Structure formats: C-alpha cells, structure tokens
Amino acid sequence: MLELNCLVLGETEQNIFTVEIEATKKVSILKDLIKKKKKPVFDYIPADSLTLWKWNKSISKVTVEDLRSDNPLAPTKKISIVFREDSLEEEYIHIIIQAPIDSDDSTDPKRRKRGGVRGEPGDQGIVVGT
Numbered sequence: 001m002l003e004l005n006c007l008v009l010g011e012t013e014q015n016i017f018t019v020e021i022e023a024t025k026k027v028s029i030l031k032d033l034i035k036k037k038k039k040p041v042f043d044y045i046p047a048d049s050l051t052l053w054k055w056n057k058s059i060s061k062v063t064v065e066d067l068r069s070d071n072p073l074a075p076t077k078k079i080s081i082v083f084r085e086d087s088l089e090e091e092y093i094h095i096i097i098q099a100p101i102d103s104d105d106s107t108d109p110k111r112r113k114r115g116g117v118r119g120e121p122g123d124q125g126i127v128v129g130t
Helices: 027-037 064-068
Strands: 002-008 017-021 051-057 093-098
Touching (some): 017 027, 027 093
Parallel strands (some): 002 093
16 A cells, blocks of 8 residues: 655645555546545545646645646556655655646536636746745
C-alpha cells in the first residue's frame, strides 16, 4: 500500500492530505479516492474531471506553468508505473490536483456554470509557499 501526499492546486501546505492506494490500482481509482477524501469540497465534481500530476518534490511554490511542462496522469496508467515504492519521499508532495470550478461538469443545481479551471493563468496561482 502506498501513501501519497496530495495537494489541490491553489491550496496551502496546511491542506496537504494523504491517500492510501495499492500500487496495482490505476490513476482513475486514485481520482475516486481523492474525491472521497476531499468530501464535501468535491461532492459535485465528477472524479473523472479531476486532473492529476505527478509532482514528487519537496514542498515549494507550484504554479500552473510548472505543471504545463508535464502531461497530466492518464487515468488508465497503473500507480506502480507512475511511482516506484522506493522513489517516494515521505515529506514530498506526490500528487497535484487541478479541479474544475463552476464548470459544466458540476451536477450541483445551485452552482452557476461559468466555466474555468482552478489555477488558470491570471489566477495568482499560489500553491504552496515556504
């Protein structure tokens, strides 16, 4: 069982959370686990609309531009391919999550559907600062 430290793009290091997942599972299962862990914040966001990036770096400032140089994790990729157990540093952030905000994917009838994604350019995009 792997313990992955996760952070939603735009949140601070106080919001880091850990998800346990078997290495044989796929990224799509990780999305489901993240959605459950971030209840009620992600209640109206379909798990498949979450975008995940492998970060596996120390806590530092992360911007959208940092993530654009990498491809998001494919939902069909196995966690064992993304991470080798011996390569996980306990204090690192392993996964960065980008969630849509007020998107057409939202199933909450009370939310306005304006489009947009958390952490887009122009969004001062903090993520974590030291």
